Amino acid sequence: MTATFTLGRRINNIVSRLGRIPSRQWMLNDGSLQLQRAGKGKTIIILARSLCQFMCINLTKIPSSSRRGMMDLQVRKESPFERTGHVMVWQAQHTLVWSWDLQRVEDALRAADIDPHKVVCIPESLFYPADEQGLRLLACQEGFEGQFWSDSVLMHSRWWSNPPSPHEWALFQRDIGVTPLQTLSTATTMHLSDQTWAKVTINRDHLDSSMQIERMAYASALLVLAALTLDFTAAWLHAIHETNQQSRILNTLRRQISPLIEAREHALSDQDRIESLERLYPSTLPLELMAAVAQSMPVHRAYLQEWDMQGQKLRLTLAPMEGDLSATAILRSLNSTGLFSNIEGVSSPNEAILTLKLDVTPSHE
Structure with missing residues (x-):
């Protein structure tokens, strides 16, 4: 089985x-x-x-x-x-x-x-089967081939359309340097072998012109694409290098100016706090206004009887210590301080008392 x-x-x-x-x-x-x-x-x-x-x-x-x-x-x-199409056989040297x-x-x-x-x-x-040494004449499919072998290497070959004459056979031997000359023998008929008698190197360069042009076009396109790719890659690498370099420079500058930025932020914060505090107080302090009013009153002849301040509006009452008060002189003096505007007198049942309404002038004006 x-x-x-x-x-x-x-x-x-x-x-x-x-x-x-x-x-x-x-x-x-x-x-x-x-x-x-x-x-x-x-x-x-x-x-x-x-x-x-x-x-x-x-x-x-x-x-x-x-x-x-x-x-x-x-x-x-x-x-x-x-x-030209061709094949090669490599034998010894x-x-x-x-x-x-x-x-x-x-x-x-x-x-x-x-x-x-x-x-x-x-x-x-x-x-056809190879030989080792000497001359031989082969009957080919068409015509005849004379061969000379040396150490199993085919050194010389010549083809004739008809069987060579003795003279032609002698010339062939003289041309290849064979001595002594050998007489012409009968041509040998051989059958083709299934395989060649030596390894054959096939020439692959025998493409027709259209295929060569096509391959050259493909090769050229690949070269152009490779060149463009290399150029783009070089530009991209250069851009990355420049970006990294600029980034390093920027980081260095940031470290250098960081204290200045921090100091500026502190200064702006302090300024905000100061402005907030300023907004909590009037532009002119009440004590400063009282001092201005006191300087405008006659010395030892009047006193401040009433003081009423609402925002930028002030109402005050002056009472005489002796004699009468000169309203004109007091108004002129208050106006000259630059701290008041829209000064108006208010009528009172007591003609000896001087009541005034004033607007406190903002300090920035």
Whole structure:
């Protein structure tokens, strides 16, 4: 029972993996597409060797950190195409580069209603089994490819539309420095492997111009937004700094003038109390008024018989000690003190007595 269950699970895993195998299509030199293997998921476009250029670059003298950038520059420099697609294989101290006319490949894909950005393009040479040492001639999907391997590294490759002649094969060997020259052998026919014989670095820079412009626009917008954000943040931080600084200055001034403010408040409070006390008393004290009246009376000839003061109204009666009182002289004297106004005489049955009504003049007038 357990063995049957395990076998069934393995079969399911195999089926699941088969279901994820990507489909593969040939792209030939004329741009036509041929199904090489059906599958699901991302489509792999196998570029015929006739569409590709090959070069092997020695990386011995290039620092590791700069190699990828140097390779991209070298590909653009050596490529005759306006737009170049390429893949790389890193082997020991060498980089193997296959490049192609990106515009031509994308046009062919779009003509077949295939989105170029949803497929991966890999040259057919990478699906043939690798070699270790020496020359070999491969029969490709279209034409023939001569290869020279050294220490399991593909050092040189050349493509011919027809089988190379002995002279062409000899020229290929002379160009790459092979000695002694080897005679031309029959081309080898190989089946494509399921996987490439080395890890392939896919170039993701082959976006079409519209997507590049869109990405550049997004990047520019992000840069502008970041700049505005930084500018706003700097201004906000500066404002906070200025506010804190002004607050510290204000607090210092408050501490410095606090005694003055406190003294002023005490002075205003005292002034309020004084004004309240002043309002409780008349503007001129009764004793001061009596003294003024006494100075206005004839010396040793009269006395104050009645004094009646109601607010600012005063009624007084003077009686003679001997002789008659001179009302005119007394009125003139009282008026000259400046303490009284509206002085009037009041008739009395006793003609010897002088009764007067007066208004007390406010002290501020």
